[in-house]
Amino acid sequence: MTISPPEREEKKVRVVVDNDPVPTSFELWAKPGHFDRTLSRGPKTTAWIWNLHALAHDFDTHTSDLEDVSRKIFAAHFGHLSIVFIWLSGMLFHGARFSNYEAWLSDPLNIKPSAQVVWPIVGQGILNADVGGGFHGIQITSGFFQIWRGWGFTNSFQLYVTAIGGLVMAALMLFAGWFHYHKRAPKLEWFQNTESMLNHHLSVLLGCGSLGWTGHLIHVSAPINKLMDAGVAIKDIPLPHEFILNRDLLSELYPSFSQGLTPFWTLNWGQYADFLTFKGGLNPVTGGLWMTDIAHHHLAIAVIFIIAGHMYRTNWGIGHSIKEILENHKGPFTGEGHKGLYENLTTSWHAQLGVNLA
Known part of the structure; x- marks a missing residue:
């Protein structure tokens, strides 16, 4: 990770938008193919119907x-x-x-x-x-x-x-x-701001998304599945919100819940081993992975992704620059082959699609 000296500081990242750039018009709904000069003239052959579907998202033709x-x-x-x-x-x-x-x-x-x-x-x-x-x-x-x-x-x-x-x-x-x-x-410029995009996708989408799913697994999925695996009748299992609102109910299945967040703040994380497990193998009742193992996994990757979301440089002098990483890489065979690659990838959606489909 590098810290930029003042002379190398890039311009501040901004969220910039155009207000009302394209008016909403329901009249266009009555004009199939309005986005293409040839199609807008109306059908001549049945090919018009197929082209209408094929070109709707071929934005380069628009x-x-x-x-x-x-x-x-x-x-x-x-x-x-x-x-x-x-x-x-x-x-x-x-x-x-x-x-x-x-x-x-x-x-x-x-x-x-x-x-x-x-x-x-x-x-x-x-x-x-x-x-x-x-x-x-x-x-x-x-x-x-x-x-x-x-x-x-x-x-x-x-x-x-x-x-x-x-x-x-x-x-x-x-x-x-x-x-x-x-x-x-x-x-x-907003679409080409790759560092901010990566930070937000890593931290918010993947990190916080995994953390939220961990919460569901711990508070809803794990206790309900534990009761079902034990053979408790479905009608006798409490509703999901009862596990969320009643900590005593969860404590009957996972005793560490009675301690609340105390083990977390005192770094005594081993206390949570009853619902964050690392058993491995399969649950013999269902033949699937252990629900508490899955919760542990999602919590771990949530932490990793939230940290990873602070990896790229935006408005602060700390972090990586993808452009610098690419251009500073001098391979034994490629030499300066990475120069200009960043610009190609940020200005060509075809290049992006080609890489993502490769």
Whole structure:
């Protein structure tokens, strides 16, 4: 890690945006292919339909302005995230409405998972099979039931609520895509500020994300799975929020919870070994990894990523500069081969895509 002398200090990082750069117009929705000169003339052959789909995200054909292309890619990412949330919400809704999840939880060895029932139209009902527990449907092998059990879902209502949460997140992502293209669009220098981007992705997205997931694993997943593994009836297992709000309840399963944060501040971290374990191997009841091992893993990588998020130089004189690292590297065969590489990667989305797909 290097500290920059005053004469080498780079200009301060700023978050700069353009206000209302592209007006929102619903009239364009009635003009398919408005983004392309040829397509906007209307259909001539069936190829027009295929090109309409193929060129919608081929931003280089829309404009040669790198800033505008960058903004479109950024907005498209939010659109993609919304599709992912809708997909997840759909899976959860099918699990809540059409599945035998609760029956499977009570006897996962003898009841097969099913979350899709085919309507008996023109003989298609023959696809439904007896999966056990008096349920007829198509057996699924995607592993969603096992994932939901690991997360700590114990009834269909929880799946419903999470499905609604997925739709809310999808709506937020759609709004974010519109907002960051039509209302507050970042300038080109923001997209090329790789050090800040890396710091935020490492610390906030990966670090804090892993830390938050660790909290869920410790306070919800681990205790619920411990009770299910012990054979406690699903209806007798407390609801997830009860474990979060009632420390005494957790202390019955993991005694170190009764000590609170005292072992943490006194560096007596070994006290937490009852819910942050390093057992290795597989849980003989489920055949999966130990939930407390997974929690320990996520806590460890959360710490690593939060520290890593302070590694690159931004507005302070401490930290690495990717440009300097690349240009100071003199390989035995490449020599000055890294010179100009930083500029290529920060000004060409094609280069970025090529590296990321390699």
